[in-house]
Amino acid sequence: MVKKTGRPGYLQIADELREQIRSGSIAPGEPLPSTAQLAETFGASLSVVKMSVGLLRNEGLVVGQQGKGVFVREDAPPADDVRAELTELRTAVADLTRRLEQLEASASQRTAKS
Amino acid sequence: MVKKTGRPGYLQIADELREQIRSGSIAPGEPLPSTAQLAETFGASLSVVKMSVGLLRNEGLVVGQQGKGVFVREDAPPADDVRAELTELRTAVADLTRRLEQLEASASQRTAKS
DNA sequence: CAAGCCAACTAGGTTAACTATGTTGGCAAC
DNA sequence: GTTGCCAACATAGTTAACCTAGTTGGCTTG
Structure with missing residues (x-):
């Protein structure tokens, strides 16, 4: 979901x-x-x-x-595998970065408010 | 075209x-x-x-x-020891994900409480 | 002059509708 | 029984519309 x-x-x-x-x-x-x-x-x-x-x-x-x-796909080409994993990791890192920035933003908001 | x-x-x-x-x-x-x-x-x-x-x-x-x-993108050059770097990145991402999930969980708790 | 607002641009995400094309199974006609 | 048609379902591509959100520059207002 x-x-x-x-x-x-x-x-x-x-x-x-x-x-x-x-x-x-x-x-x-x-x-x-x-x-x-x-x-x-x-x-x-x-x-x-x-x-x-x-x-x-x-x-x-x-x-x-x-x-x-x-x-x-039946065949798991190692070179392509690396490539796929790279894109996977890249998106994962981008996702983590975004979430972290959100957290940091709300954290600084809380700090400023208090 | x-x-x-x-x-x-x-x-x-x-x-x-x-x-x-x-x-x-x-x-x-x-x-x-x-x-x-x-x-x-x-x-x-x-x-x-x-x-x-x-x-x-x-x-x-x-x-x-x-x-x-x-x-x-500024950086284009692909690294040589791709495989090693890949496993390194994988563990780093897994670690970051775990820590971020903890942070997000406590953050949402704080939100719910207030 | 400075602050702030606002319009015009940008990328990005989502949804819906339509077309083309290929596969499959059932049914009717011969 | 076999042939041929046809409806239902599948991927694939294209287009249009609507929404969110960030950036920028100009203009207005104080």
Whole structure:
């Protein structure tokens, strides 16, 4: 489910799917749930789900087959793996930075008020 | 300009921008044209331009600054011992995440109390 | 002159609607 | 039984609209 953490929904969903793939919860060769199903289970609109899947597709984690579904890639290319992990870490760091800045802002507000 | 080659427009535009960055036509630290300008010069809609820029952003080639523009990243050089740095970053991110979650939890407690 | 407001720009996120295209299963017609 | 059609569902791409939010520059007001 998409949480209201300020992190965009399409990134949250992409993270979740990435995690399910990495953990083997969705095995290589297996299809992801359909976009409609994902939209329902995540409580999001079709658009954001499509954006999320598009991200994974761009990262090479999954391949889409028109009319059939989106399947987890069988081969785990190490070079690409590094690349995917890099983008993952990069977004994670960006997320942490943002959250920290929010905390710092509210903290300074509290200080100034008192 | 977007051609009718079957390759999606948002990929064509991303390719073009990537090329301009790689060639130095848009130097590091410099901003890309605004999305509105890009849409006009490429003869595309705002939506596809935003998708293209989103791709580059995801790749880490550029960073967006709300209200100002999208800027080419200053640092391009990839490190050699990528793997080691990756594990180091992974543990650092995990640590930061844990600490931040603790902070956020106590912060929300304070909010609820007041 | 200085402060503050405001309009015009910027990126970013979300949603909805439409089109194109491929796959699959069932059903009717022959 | 086989063929062919067709409805339902799938991904994929595009566009438009609306909203949030940050930045900047100019103008007005005190």
